[in-house]
Amino acid sequence: xxxxxxxxxxxxxxxxxxxxxxxxxxxxxxxxxxxxxxxxxxxxxxxxxxxxxxxxxxxxxxxxxxxxxxxxxxxxxxxxxxxxxxxxxxxxxxxxxxxxxxxxxxxxxxxxxxxxxxxxxxxxxxxxxxxxxxxxxxxxxxxxxxxxxxxxxxxxxxxxxxxxxxxxxxxxxxxxxxxxxxxxxxxxxxxxxxxxxxxxxxxxxxxxxxxxxxxxxxxxxxxxxxxxxxxxxxxxxxxxxxxxxxxxxxxxxxxxxxxxxxxxxxxxxxxxxxxxxxxxxxxxxxxxxxxxxxxxxxxxxxxxxxxxxxxxxxxxxxxxxxxxxxxxxxxxxxxxxxxxxxxxxxxxxxxxxx
Numbered sequence: 207x208x209x210x211x212x213x214x215x216x217x218x219x220x221x222x223x224x225x226x227x228x229x230x231x232x233x234x235x236x237x238x239x240x241x242x243x244x245x246x247x248x249x250x251x252x253x254x255x256x257x258x259x260x261x262x263x264x265x266x267x268x269x270x271x272x273x274x275x276x277x278x279x280x281x282x283x284x285x286x287x288x289x290x291x292x293x294x295x296x297x298x299x300x301x302x303x304x305x306x307x308x309x310x311x312x313x314x315x316x317x318x319x320x321x322x323x324x325x326x327x328x329x330x331x332x333x334x335x336x337x338x339x340x341x342x343x344x345x346x347x348x349x350x351x352x353x354x355x356x357x358x359x360x361x362x363x364x365x366x367x368x369x370x371x372x373x374x375x376x377x378x379x380x381x382x383x384x385x386x387x388x389x390x391x392x393x394x395x396x397x398x399x400x401x402x403x404x405x406x407x408x409x410x411x412x413x414x415x416x417x418x419x420x421x422x423x424x425x426x427x428x429x430x431x432x433x434x435x436x437x438x439x440x441x442x443x444x445x446x447x448x449x450x451x452x453x454x455x456x457x458x459x460x461x462x463x464x465x466x467x468x469x470x471x472x473x474x475x476x477x478x479x480x481x482x483x484x485x486x487x488x489x490x491x492x493x494x495x496x497x498x499x500x501x502x503x504x505x506x507x508x509x510x511x512x513x514x515x516x517x518x519x520x521x522x523x524x525x526x527x528x529x530x531x532x533x534x535x536x537x538x539x540x541x542x543x544x545x546x547x548x549x550x551x552x553x554x555x556x557x558x559x560x
Contacts, residue, residue, distance in 0.1 A: 273289075274288070274289070275287055275288055275289065275377070276288075276289050278379050278399045280379040280380050280381055280395070280399070281364040281380040281381055281382050282364055282369070282380045285377045285378060285379050286377060287359050287377045287379060287399060288358045288359055288377070288401075289401055290401040291311075291312070291357075291358040291359035291400060291401065292312050292358060293312060293314050293355065293356060293357045293358045293359075294306060294311055294312055294313045294314065294357060294358070294359050294360070294361065294400060295313070295314060295315040295316065295341065295352050295355055295357040295359075295360045295361075295376070296313055296315070296316040296317070296360070296361045297316070297317045297341075297344060297347050297352075297360065297361065297362040297363065297366050297372065298317075298344070298361050298362055298363045298366075298380075298381075298383075299316055299317055299318055299319045299326075299344055300319055300327065300383075300384070300540040300541065300542060300543060300546070301363070301381065301382075301383030301384060301392070301393070301396070301542045301543055302361035302362075302381060302383070302396050303316050303338075303361075303543075304329065304330070304333075304543035304544065304545045304546065305383075305393040305396045305397055305406065305543050305544060306361070306396065306397070306400055306402065307330075307333050307334050307335065307338075308333075308406060308409045308543075308544050308545060309397045309400065309402035309403075309405045309406035309409065310402060310405050311397070311400040311401075311402045313334075313338050314338065314339060314355050314357065315338060315339040315340070315341040315351065315352060315355045315357070316335075316338050316339075316340065316341065317340070317341055317342050317343050317344045317347050317348075318340055318342075318343050318344070319343070319344060319540055320343060321343060322340050322342060322343055325505065327505055327535070327536040327537065327540050327546075328505055328506045328507075328535045328536060328537070328549070329535075329536075329537050329543075329545035329546055329548070329549050330545070333545075339351070339355065341355070344363065344366070345367060346367065347366070347367065347368060347372070349368060349371050349372070349375070352372070352375055353375045357375065357376045358376055358377075359376055359377055359378075359379070359399070359400065360372050360373075360375065360376045360377070360378045360379075361378075361379055361380070361381070361396065361399075361400075362378055362379070362380045363380060363382075364380040364381075364382055366380065379399055381393075381395055381396050381399075383396075383452060383542030383543060384451065384452050384541065384542040385450060385451060385452075385480070386451075386452055386455075386542070387449065387450070387452075387454055387455055388455060389452035389453075389455055389456075389541075389542050389543070389547070390410065390414075390455065392542070393406070393410070393542075393543060393544060394406065394407075394410070406544075409544055410544055413544050413547050413548055413551065416548070416551050417456065417459050417460060417547075417551060418459075420460055420551060420554060420555060420558055421459060421460050421461055423558040424460055424461050424462065424558055425461055430461065430462070430463045431461075431462050431463070431495045431496065431557070432462070432463050432464060432465050432494035432495045432496075433448075433457060433462050433463070433464060433494055433495070433496055433498065433554075434464070434465060434468065434492050434493070434494040434496070434497045434498065434525070435448070435453075435498050435500070435534075435538055436484065436492055436497065436498070436499050436500075436514070437499075437500050437501075437502070437538075437539055438499060438500070438501045438502065438511045438513055438514045439502045440502065440513065441513035442483065443483070443484045443485075443486075443489075443492075443514065444481050444482065444483055444484065445468045445481075445482050445484055445491070445492065446468075446480050446481055446482070447464075447468065447469050447470055447471060447472050447480050447482070448464045448468075448469075449464075449469065449472075450472035450479075450480040451480065452541055452542040453538070453541060453547075453550060456547060456550060456551075460554065462554075464494070465491070465492075465493065465494045467491045468482060468491060470482045486517045486518065486519065487519075489517055489519035489520060489523065490519065490523070492523060492525075493523040493524050493525055494524075494525055495524075495525060495528075495530060496525055496530040496531070496532065496557050497523070497525045497526070497530065497531045497532070498531075498532050498534045498538060498553060499511070499514050499531065499532065499533055499534065500533075500534050500535065500536065500538045500539050501513075501514070501533065504533070504535075505535055505536040506535045506536075507532075507533045507534040507535035507536075508533060509533050510531065510533045511533075515531075530557065530560070532553060532556070532557075534549075534553055535549060537549035537550055538550065
């Protein structure tokens with residue numbers, strides 16, 4: 207996730223990705239919705255009434271056709287969308303896009319998280335992303351290219367640039383998957399809006415099962431394990447209040463915690479409030495049972511950056527001395543989806559194994 211700056215290019219683009227995903231809570235378990243409440247009008251008709259029934263026309267062979275669209279309630283309103291769209295464009299590359307591809311939905315175009323020529327986050331490797339046409343970046347969608355694809359439904363981030371123009375091209379829906387405490391509920395709603403709920407549930411169930419398995423392993427340790435996630439942007443370091451981000455839900459289900467000194471709080475209306483800069487002189491704030499470091503420019507998380515590991519206080523941290531400092535990929539900073547969750551679980555599985 208990005209530092210709290212509003213400069214252009216990569217850092218600005220990543221902030222737009224994160225800020226656009228400002229979210230809200232779902233159901234308690236994030237996996238379903240309650241049915242309609244029973245009211246007085248639901249009572250059975252009294253067939254003993256003395257009032258004679260009105261004559262009825264003979265039954266017809268014809269049936270009432272289903273509406274061509276279904277009303278989707280989402281972050282920015284309510285939209286009548288096709289029941290089973292056959293051409294989908296996504297202007298939400300780290301929330302809706304992985305969700306829809308995982309569910310096998312017919313995505314024909316998508317924007318990238320950063321510059322259109324940049325590689326996709328590593329969790330897209332081996333997926334159907336190669337079949338998807340790039341239509342600009344999330345901060346600068348190519349409206350002409352999107353229109354040329356003739357989408358039937360467009361998924362966007364809640365504060366996407368040019369929302370009105372996109373809505374003129376096709377019905378547009380927005381869901382928050384990053385700044386939220388219920389990424390499962392949000393991604394389930396995305397799959398449902400695309401008519402792909404059943405396929406997505408199969409993928410999600412595997413992540414839920416793996417989460418439960420790891421939770422048992424961590425519970426066996428006895429003590430609560432504290433986790434630090436730090437981003438290194440060319441030597442500038444940032445930590446985030448886990449309670450305000452998508453992976454906070456995952457950590458809570460695993461029984462993991464965060465060092466208290468990193469919990470600076472956050473305001474739902476201001477995603478920048480979740481970010482806390484950490485100077486080299488205050489690296490003590492990074493310490494926990496395990497530290498996971500994402501470095502800008504290393505989307506696969508191949509090695510710890512020198513700007514982190516070379517800092518004077520780094521080697522003295524308990525987690526570092528215990529061999530519990532890990533380089534991680536973009537799933538941590540560009541998450542809020544089932545593929546990113548699987549990557550995090552892989553990284554945390556290595557920790558559980560120790």
